[in-house]
Each structure stands twice: as structure tokens, then as C-alpha cells.
Amino acid sequence: xxxxxxxxxxxxxxxxxxxxxxxxxxxxxxxxxxxxxxxxxxxxxxxxxxxxxxxxxxxxxxxxxxxxxxxxxxxxxxxxxxxxxxxxxxxxxxxxxxxxxxxxxxxxxx
Numbered sequence: 001x002x003x004x005x006x007x008x009x010x011x012x013x014x015x016x017x018x019x020x021x022x023x024x025x026x027x028x029x030x031x032x033x034x035x036x037x038x039x040x041x042x043x044x045x046x047x048x049x050x051x052x053x054x055x056x057x058x059x060x061x062x063x064x065x066x067x068x069x070x071x072x073x074x075x076x077x078x079x080x081x082x083x084x085x086x087x088x089x090x091x092x093x094x095x096x097x098x099x100x101x102x103x104x105x106x107x108x109x110x
Contacts, residue, residue, distance in 0.1 A: 001044050001047070001048060003044075003102070004041065004045045004048040004049070005048055007026065007028065007048075007104060008048055008049060008053075008054055011023055011052075011054050014107060015053050015109075020110070021053065022053060022110035023054040023057045023107055023108070023109055023110070024057055024058065024109065025057060025060055025107070025108035026057055026108075027061075027062060027107070027108075028062070028102070028104055029061075029062045029102070029104075029105040030061055030063055030101075031066065031098065032064065032065050032066040032080060033081070033096060033099035034099070034101060034102050038061045041059065045059040046059075062105060064098065064101065065078050065099055066078065066081070066082075066098065067079070067097045067098040068086075068094035068095055069094065069095045070086040070089060070091055070093065071093040071095065072093050073086060073091065075089075076097065077094070079096075082096070
């Protein structure tokens with residue numbers, strides 16, 4: 001719920017900056033390693049958006065893959081979870097480079 005409240009705050013701040021009064025769609029980008037459950041976000045968003053500028057808005061979620069740099073084989077690799085081995089060489093010396101983000105990517109306004 002707190003994450004959805006933060007999203008609504010971002011949307012309302014953008015509405016003040018750009019002078020719009022209604023949001024039809026919120027496109028949210030969520031990384032695979034962000035520990036955010038997309039289905040829980042969709043469920044919570046409708047409740048939090050009620051009686052706000054985003055009341056009735058559709059929440060679209062674009063999931064981004066997790067990426068890491070393997071220090072052992074110097075390769076950028078896709079990972080589904082933290083602490084899994086490099087799919088190329090089996091090393092656990094991975095540095096996450098993408099997939100931790102959660103951000104409002106787009107707003108469709110009225």
C-alpha cells in the first residue's frame with residue numbers, strides 16, 4: 001500500500017507541474033529484483049487511487065529483467081533472483097546492474 005501511495009504522490013505532483021486533472025493510465029516499470037509483487041501492486045493501486053486524480057486509472061506494469069555483471073567471466077548475464085550463480089561460468093561473484101528499479105514510466109492523461 002505504501003508503494004502505491006508513493007506512486008499517487010508522484011502522479012499528483014506531476015499534475016500540479018503540468019496542469020492536468022485526470023489520469024487514465026499509469027505505466028509502472030518494475031525490476032525483477034525489486035522485491036515488488038506486480039499482482040499486489042495492481043490490487044493495492046485501485047484502493048489507494050480512489051478519490052484521487054487517478055481514480056479509475058488503469059495500472060500497467062512493465063516488468064524489467066534482472067541483469068548482473070559476472071566478475072569471474074566478465075560477462076553481462078540475466079538473472080531471475082539474487083544470489084544465483086552466473087549462468088555462463090557458475091561463479092557467485094555477480095554485481096547487479098539492472099532490475100532493482102521501480103519507477104513511473106508514463107502517464108496517460110485526460
